[in-house]
Amino acid sequence: MRGVHTFESVEEFCLHVLESPDLESKLVPPRGPDGGRLGEASTGKPIFIDRPARADLIQIRNGSDKLPHLHELEDPHARAVCLERFANHELMAVELFAWALLAYPEMPAGLRRGLLHVLEEEQGHVRLYVDRLNDLGSGLGQNQLSDYFWQQVPGIRASTNGPAAFLCVMGLTLEQANLDFSLLYRDAFRRHEDELSAAAMHEVHLDEIGHVRLAARWLTKVTNAERDVDAYAEHVPYPLSAARAKGRRFDVAARRRAGLSEDFIDYVRHARPYRKTDPSATR
Numbered sequence: 001m002r003g004v005h006t007f008e009s010v011e012e013f014c015l016h017v018l019e020s021p022d023l024e025s026k027l028v029p030p031r032g033p034d035g036g037r038l039g040e041a042s043t044g045k046p047i048f049i050d051r052p053a054r055a056d057l058i059q060i061r062n063g064s065d066k067l068p069h070l071h072e073l074e075d076p077h078a079r080a081v082c083l084e085r086f087a088n089h090e091l092m093a094v095e096l097f098a099w100a101l102l103a104y105p106e107m108p109a110g111l112r113r114g115l116l117h118v119l120e121e122e123q124g125h126v127r128l129y130v131d132r133l134n135d136l137g138s139g140l141g142q143n144q145l146s147d148y149f150w151q152q153v154p155g156i157r158a159s160t161n162g163p164a165a166f167l168c169v170m171g172l173t174l175e176q177a178n179l180d181f182s183l184l185y186r187d188a189f190r191r192h193e194d195e196l197s198a199a200a201m202h203e204v205h206l207d208e209i210g211h212v213r214l215a216a217r218w219l220t221k222v223t224n225a226e227r228d229v230d231a232y233a234e235h236v237p238y239p240l241s242a243a244r245a246k247g248r249r250f251d252v253a254a255r256r257r258a259g260l261s262e263d264f265i266d267y268v269r270h271a272r273p274y275r276k277t278d279p280s281a282t283r
């Protein structure tokens with residue numbers, strides 16, 4: 001049953017998310033016995049989890065996601081394939097926020113509180129997509145699920161400033177890119193008269209602005225940098241880069257609402273993918 005399970009600490013909650021193989025357990029909210037959100041206090045010992053437990057049905061495998069083309073979305077099956085990919089992205093986000101809270105207990109209390117708040121919103125996004133999948137007669141685990149977000153963990157761990165690298169990966173690359181993708185697919189679903197799926201994308205888009213804002217605000221604090229763009233360029237771990245922080249429809253307004261500087265927005269807008277001959281790609 002939802003919401004019955006409560007936790008004594010953030011660590012206990014995060015371990016529950018990462019070590020429970022089933023979807024429902026990963027979506028139990030971070031609540032203490034009094035029903036309030038757990039505090040940020042930490043036992044202070046870093047815990048590194050290499051991979052999340054995942055039941056066979058929702059197991060993740062090496063690979064990246066290829067989405068159906070927008071013109072194929074007239075077919076409800078193609079829309080379900082998209083929603084399933086998005087649901088898995090959200091579930092990986094839940095897991096990675098839990099991963100970071102365990103890995104970096106030394107993070108400032110305000111940042112830990114913010115990350116836990118975002119984690120709970122990501123749990124809501126999983127539910128939103130899974131409910132929509134069920135409406136379409138589908139569900140999570142119908143197709144192979146990628147481990148793309150988890151592929152970034154070794155790069156974060158190799159960083160000399162893990163919290164900064166995490167904020168660059170999660171908030172300022174993957175979530176920044178979703179500012180664009182969420183609107184692209186919102187409008188595509190709407191064109192095919194799937195208003196409920198469009199509404200889900202829109203809700204995720206609005207929350208994502210807050211998630212990017214949290215990452216941008218804290219990145220300069222944990223790096224003592226004056227400019228967000230400098231801190232990002234220095235701390236985003238390979239193989240990610242600003243070229244992955246956007247979709248093909250570039251939404252400036254959402255980035256401004258998230259508090260990104262004009263320099264950072266320009267930097268991302270003009271970023272090009274690594275080329276095979278690019279020396280920085282062979283770090």
Ligand SMILES: [Fe+2]
Pocket residue numbers: 090093121122125204
């Ligand atoms: Fe999300």
Ligand SMILES: [Fe+2]
Pocket residue numbers: 093122175207208211
């Ligand atoms: Fe998010």
